[in-house]
Amino acid sequence: MVIRSMLLSLTVALFAFGAHAADIKAGNIVVSNVWAPASAGNNAAAYATIKNDGAGADWLIDAATDAAAMAHLHVTIDDSGVMKMRVVDGVEIPAHGSATLAPGNTHIMLMNLTKPLKQGDQFDLTLTFKNAGAIKVTALVGKAGAPAMDHGSMDHVNMDMSKPGSGR
Numbered sequence: 001m002v003i004r005s006m007l008l009s010l011t012v013a014l015f016a017f018g019a020h021a022a023d024i025k026a027g028n029i030v031v032s033n034v035w036a037p038a039s040a041g042n043n044a045a046a047y048a049t050i051k052n053d054g055a056g057a058d059w060l061i062d063a064a065t066d067a068a069a070m071a072h073l074h075v076t077i078d079d080s081g082v083m084k085m086r087v088v089d090g091v092e093i094p095a096h097g098s099a100t101l102a103p104g105n106t107h108i109m110l111m112n113l114t115k116p117l118k119q120g121d122q123f124d125l126t127l128t129f130k131n132a133g134a135i136k137v138t139a140l141v142g143k144a145g146a147p148a149m150d151h152g153s154m155d156h157v158n159m160d161m162s163k164p165g166s167g168r
Contacts, residue, residue, distance in 0.1 A: 028054030029093065029132040034125060036110070038144035039117040044068070046108040046125060046139050047101045052093040054131075059090040060099070062128040065139075069112035071125075076104050085109065090130070117141045 023032040034048040046065075052058055063071040074085045091106055093099045101107050108125070117123070121141040128134045 024135055024137050026129075026135045027132040028052055029058060029129055029135065031127060031135055031137050034137045034139045035142050036117055036123075036139050037142050038119045039113060040144060041116075042112055044110045044113060044117050045074075045103070046071075046110060047103065048108075048127075048137070048139075049098060049100050050091075050093050050127075051098040052095060055095050056131070057095050058093045058132055059130040060093060060127055061090045061130050063108045064126045064128070065110065065123055067114055067117070067123040067125075068110035069114070070110075072109045072111065073106070074109040075106045093129070119143050 023030050025031075030051040030053065032049045032051070034046065036044050036046040046063070050060060060073065063073060065071055073088050073091055075088050076083060076085050078084075088106070091099050091101070099106070119141055122138050123141070124136055125139050126134050126136050
C-alpha cells in the first residue's frame with residue numbers, strides 16, 4: 001500500500017510540472033523526467049527515469065552538479081521501521097530495461113547546495129555511466145515537498161564522503 005501510494009504521488013508530481021525537459025539519449029541510454037523538489041535547507045535529492053535500449057546492462061556510477069558541493073548515489077531502506085540512506089557505488093540499468101530514481105528509493109543526494117532550489121528553476125546534472133559515459137541533463141525544480149522525503153531527519157549511514165568519483 002505504501003509503495004502504491006508513493007508511486008501515485010510520484011506520477012502526480014511528474015505531471016504537475018506541465019512541461020518536461022527533453023529526453024536525452026547517449027548510446028543505448030535514455031534519461032528522462034529529471035527533477036528535484038524545491039529545497040528548504042542545504043540538501044536536496046534529484047530523480048530521473050533511465051532506460052537502457054541495449055543488449056547489455058549499464059551502470060549509473062556517478063553524478064555531479066554545480067548546484068551542490070557533493071552529489072552521491074543513495075538508496076533509502078527501511079531498517080526495522082527506521083528509514084536510512086546508504087551510499088551506493090552504482091545503479092544497474094538492465095539490458096532492455098529501466099531504472100527509476102524516485103523518492104523513498106534510489107536517488108541522487110545533493111549535499112551542501114550552492115543556493116536553495118526554487119520551484120521553476122533548472123540546474124545541470126551530469127550522470128556518468130560505466131558504458132555510456134557522461135550524459136549532461138537538465139533537472140527541473142518542482143514544488144517543495146513534491147513527494148520527497150525529509151532527508152534531514154533520516155539516518156545517513158555509511159556516508160563515506162571520500163567515495164571515489166564523488167565529492168563535487
